[in-house]
Amino acid sequence: AQSVTQPDIHITVSEGASLELRCNYSYGATPYLFWYVQSPGQGLQLLLKYFSGDTLVQGIKGFEAEFKRSQSSFNLRKPSVHWSDAAEYFCAVGAGNNNDMRFGAGTRLTVKP
Amino acid sequence: GAGVSQTPSNKVTEKGKYVELRCDPISGHTALYWYRQSLGQGPEFLIYFQGTGAADDSGLPNDRFFAVRPEGSVSTLKIQRTERGDSAVYLCASSWGQTDTQYFGPGTRLTVL
Secondary structure: OOEEEOOOOEEEEEOOOOEEEOOEEEOOOOOEEEEEEEOOOOOOEEEEEEOOOOOEEEOHHHOEEEEEHHHOEEEEEEOOOOHHHOEEEEEEEEOOOOOOOEEOOOEEEEEEO | OOOOEEEOOEEEEOOOOOEEEEEEOOOOOOEEEEEEEOOOOOOEEEEEEEOOEEEEOOOOOOOOEEEEOOOOOOEEEEEOOOOHHHOEEEEEEEEOOOOOOOEEOOOEEEEEO
């Protein structure tokens, strides 16, 4: 079965600084990969997804992620963080369909003014 | 309000009691998912409906958990003889089809005393 590791439990960055959240997956075939964001009291919101094709994926709110098969990674990046980006971020991997997603434990992002 | 809604937002119950959690998906979405999110963890898949039928219930932890979707729209997650370990946020998501983006509701926080 597929699995996801998010090595960083908590990251703090200054507003305006760049951001990279790490995600490593384990799956034998080409995975479906997702990044979700969860703000307090809000539902999970999809930031971006990778199914196939271009390995650099653009998402909402200025986020992007790059699929690197050789490293089994799908790291999330943003060039300039805004205070409103403070939230919990989850990476997920799907095994060829949508209902069998496995989520990582999440990375909590704090943004310093 | 076109999003996924879940009721109640909070539910406190006593050990051994029966609870029902409701999910109203986005109108027209045929696929519906239930997840459980324990503190400090990512969402854990419970069950997936395609229409009225449970297409995949492999994530239900034991036979105390049951879910229905009798008319292919609203779904109810039912937990019998609740245990303290059932305390978590129960998330519902819906999508147009199995491979489409899942839209999550805000969740129901269940506390078993």
